[in-house]
Amino acid sequence: MAGVKSWKFGDAGAPAFPDDFEIPRKAVLQVTDIKTNHNKYYAIEVHQGTLNSKPVYRVFTHYGRTDDLEKNPEAGQKECRYASTLGEAQAIYDGIYREKTSSAKGYKELSLASSKIGSQKARGTSAGEIDAKTVKRLAEQKVARGELPAATVKASTVHPTVQQMVQYIYAEATNALTTAVNVKITANGIETPLGILTVGQIEKGESILQDIYKLFQQGSKNRSKMIDLSGDFYTTIPHRIGRTRAAIDEAVIDTMEDFQSKQETLQLMKDMLQVNGDGGSVLFESKADEQYDALKCTIDFVDHKHPTFSEIEQFVLKSRVKTANLKIKNIYTLRRAGEHEVFTNHIDNQRLLFHGSRIKNWVGILSRGILMPKIVVSMGVNRTDAGWLGSGIYFGDASCTSAFYTSPGKSGTRFMALARVALGKMKPYHKITYGISEPPAGFHSCHGVRSKPGVDSQFSDDEYVIYDSRQQRLDYLVEFSM
Numbered sequence: 001m002a003g004v005k006s007w008k009f010g011d012a013g014a015p016a017f018p019d020d021f022e023i024p025r026k027a028v029l030q031v032t033d034i035k036t037n038h039n040k041y042y043a044i045e046v047h048q049g050t051l052n053s054k055p056v057y058r059v060f061t062h063y064g065r066t067d068d069l070e071k072n073p074e075a076g077q078k079e080c081r082y083a084s085t086l087g088e089a090q091a092i093y094d095g096i097y098r099e100k101t102s103s104a105k106g107y108k109e110l111s112l113a114s115s116k117i118g119s120q121k122a123r124g125t126s127a128g129e130i131d132a133k134t135v136k137r138l139a140e141q142k143v144a145r146g147e148l149p150a151a152t153v154k155a156s157t158v159h160p161t162v163q164q165m166v167q168y169i170y171a172e173a174t175n176a177l178t179t180a181v182n183v184k185i186t187a188n189g190i191e192t193p194l195g196i197l198t199v200g201q202i203e204k205g206e207s208i209l210q211d212i213y214k215l216f217q218q219g220s221k222n223r224s225k226m227i228d229l230s231g232d233f234y235t236t237i238p239h240r241i242g243r244t245r246a247a248i249d250e251a252v253i254d255t256m257e258d259f260q261s262k263q264e265t266l267q268l269m270k271d272m273l274q275v276n277g278d279g280g281s282v283l284f285e286s287k288a289d290e291q292y293d294a295l296k297c298t299i300d301f302v303d304h305k306h307p308t309f310s311e312i313e314q315f316v317l318k319s320r321v322k323t324a325n326l327k328i329k330n331i332y333t334l335r336r337a338g339e340h341e342v343f344t345n346h347i348d349n350q351r352l353l354f355h356g357s358r359i360k361n362w363v364g365i366l367s368r369g370i371l372m373p374k375i376v377v378s379m380g381v382n383r384t385d386a387g388w389l390g391s392g393i394y395f396g397d398a399s400c401t402s403a404f405y406t407s408p409g410k411s412g413t414r415f416m417a418l419a420r421v422a423l424g425k426m427k428p429y430h431k432i433t434y435g436i437s438e439p440p441a442g443f444h445s446c447h448g449v450r451s452k453p454g455v456d457s458q459f460s461d462d463e464y465v466i467y468d469s470r471q472q473r474l475d476y477l478v479e480f481s482m
Helices: 066-071 086-101 132-145 160-180 199-218 220-236 245-250 256-275 288-295 307-318 359-368 374-379 399-403
Strands: 021-033 038-051 054-065 077-083 112-115 184-186 189-191 195-197 297-301 327-336 350-356 393-395 414-422 426-429 445-448 463-466 472-481
Touching (some): 021 112, 077 086, 112 189, 160 184, 160 256, 160 288, 160 297, 160 327, 199 256, 256 288, 288 297, 288 359, 307 327, 307 472, 350 399, 359 414, 399 414
Antiparallel strands (some): 021 038, 054 077, 189 195, 297 327, 350 414, 393 463, 445 463
């Protein structure tokens, strides 16, 4: 800042300052500018202390390139500017803040549950406006780390195969998250190079993504603004995007696939925060029982010799209408908390149908259920690459079709659910019809009718769509390989 001398932190010639001080104000800023290939952070703090019985003040800054923090948490430049009064220090702080957050610089303030940059005293404390959900979580973490008596260790009541499966899907979700986003899982939660993410920070990312999507719908004339907003998105949700020009260009969020991918990533982050437990250590410590409890879903292993196993296995294999080499490894019964209670039993034509999903999504699906398509619902637009019967939850009656939407994990197995779906009176469709948000009057669901000899249809598979999540409940989870 012009007119105020800055000293390199630790400089022997700098004015003396006590090691014990207060931090009345602080902020963590970041900017990702795709056009200029900038990916930078800037922490700013006001320090207030006492030296020789007199109050002393300084403004501490820590700045550098965000990518560098991943290899070296102490990377970047640290500087101090000294003041004679608190008001003078705050004026220096405000001047730096205004400069960095101006349109010329483009930095945005982050909300972090726990900062990893700045002075040593500031690290581990929150920064920015912390949402109520995160405040509650931080309070619970303090209780969990506090003076409560240790609980008596109880023998596990979770079947060993269920334990293995739960650890498997957690590991896959964690790997997917840390590969796409510049985060790692620690005992404190989802940690970026700058600090611990909050739910509120993720919701800011969702808001920016909606703004980009609105521009996308208006056409290519808004590409420059979309590039700017893509930078804002990565400023809010740090990603691994590389430093080359090609990597930066590829990072621009400008296709339907990009939006769906980012929405999935944000949802995965929220799911992982949700299941991380009151103490915030479920993801980090990988204790199967704690991870199982965090799902809040009753999962029971079906013994291979039990008649139910043979019944479901044959149901899966006989439902194939196309060639698919499915091998059933395990079957689990499911009962999600509250899902059976709200299920629309009064609607008839109930069928057991398939729902496949990539392996990274199963922690979320088991913990919060199947969600309506987010882009379609929250952004109020017609999708053009999927969702051929609009904004609903899709099921199939052919296991081979649902298997197409799955992905293998490290062990080579995949998952799909069998859900009881109350279809009621179905509206048949032979042509793809975008934009549906509810069944036509007098109907409970929509049915994309499969093309076959004698039936002219644009649907290659039967698709059953409901528009109210209460019309389905998860009953079984099938672990299989292809």
